[in-house]
Amino acid sequence: MLGEILENVRSKSPLIQNITNYVTANDCANITLACGGSPTMSDGEEEAEEMGRLCDGLNINMGTLHPRSVKAMLLAGKSAGSCGHPIVLDPVGAGASTYRRKTAEQLLREIAFTAIRGNISEIKTIAGGGNSSKGVDADAADAVTDENLEKTITFAKDLSKKTGAVIAISGAIDIVTDKNHTYIIRNGNPVMAKITGCGCMLSSLAAAYLAANPDRRLEAVAAAVISMGLCGEKAFEKMESERRGNASCRNYLIDEVYHLTGSELERGAKYELR
Ligand SMILES: Nc1ncnc2c1ncn2[C@@H]1O[C@H](COP(=O)(O)OP(=O)(O)OP(=O)(O)O)[C@@H](O)[C@H]1O
Ligand SMILES: Cc1ncsc1CCO
Numbered sequence: 001m002l003g004e005i006l007e008n009v010r011s012k013s014p015l016i017q018n019i020t021n022y023v024t025a026n027d028c029a030n031i032t033l034a035c036g037g038s039p040t041m042s043d044g045e046e047e048a049e050e051m052g053r054l055c056d057g058l059n060i061n062m063g064t065l066h067p068r069s070v071k072a073m074l075l076a077g078k079s080a081g082s083c084g085h086p087i088v089l090d091p092v093g094a095g096a097s098t099y100r101r102k103t104a105e106q107l108l109r110e111i112a113f114t115a116i117r118g119n120i121s122e123i124k125t126i127a128g129g130g131n132s133s134k135g136v137d138a139d140a141a142d143a144v145t146d147e148n149l150e151k152t153i154t155f156a157k158d159l160s161k162k163t164g165a166v167i168a169i170s171g172a173i174d175i176v177t178d179k180n181h182t183y184i185i186r187n188g189n190p191v192m193a194k195i196t197g198c199g200c201m202l203s204s205l206a207a208a209y210l211a212a213n214p215d216r217r218l219e220a221v222a223a224a225v226i227s228m229g230l231c232g233e234k235a236f237e238k239m240e241s242e243r244r245g246n247a248s249c250r251n252y253l254i255d256e257v258y259h260l261t262g263s264e265l266e267r268g269a270k271y272e273l274r
């Protein structure tokens with residue numbers, strides 16, 4: 001099933017419109033191409049409504065927020081939603097400033113998101129249960145561990161019920177859930193937290209996987225998270241064997257997504273579904 005989800009992305013090549021930050025935009029475009037999708041990156045409000053209609057999936061990322069891009073997010077979110085295209089929210093640094101918190105609230109009020117993907121601190125902020133973060137990174141005190149796993153799953157399920165979106169919490173342990181079923185995913189490597197944009201790239205991947213698999217929302221987001229983690233593991237091995245660092249690892253990760261096959265994804269996946 002996971003393999004088929006990836007193969008659908010490769011065969012359908014969905015057009016993914018990203019309204020995203022200027023830090024990681026290029027990486028998001030490249031990883032979308034690597035998985036078989038076709039990216040556009042544009043945050044102009046003048047074309048946002050049209051882009052929302054044109055695309056097969058929309059990814060909204062709050063990384064470098066400003067009023068003009070927020071207008072574009074709202075226009076694109078509404079037109080994409082009215083066309084039935086999947087929409088992903090990446091609430092980057094939601095707890096870091098009042099502006100980010102209020103914008104996240106507005107986006108959630110006005111757009112029906114298909115999936116929300118963030119680190120644990122961002123998702124807690126969205127849920128109204130805290131405003132911790134270390135800028136755009138997760139606060140170490142929030143980390144999902146085996147000890148707080150059950151509580152975190154319940155909290156994520158509640159948020160899914162409230163928003164109607166698939167919730168994906170990334171970190172050492174990833175949780176992907178809707179109101180009924182949960183994937184607990186243990187792929188990935190700690191070096192990924194040292195590559196800026198692993199989360200942003202994951203949200204772009206999720207938009208592509210969703211657009212190519214519109215009837216399997218939970219599975220599509222889980223497949224994207226597993227793909228990212230598995231490719232991070234392989235990239236880390238290559239980085240270490242060559243005594244390189246996070247900059248090379250970023251490229252290796254995108255290369256691994258480029259080469260990933262459906263059967264490799266099935267074989268490398270480390271998850272529990274309940
Ligand atoms: N300690 C870790 N061990 C294994 N995988 C990790 C770890 N930390 C992050 N990851 C993986 O890195 C990816 C990005 O997750 P992360 O939670 O770091 O996103 P983020 O904070 O939104 O990143 P960014 O804002 O830099 O884009 C996910 O695929 C996640 O599984
Ligand atoms: C570092 C950073 N700052 C704003 S967006 C971004 C990329 C990771 O979210």
Ligand SMILES: [Mg+2]
Pocket residue numbers: 090092093118119136199200
């Ligand atoms: Mg992030």
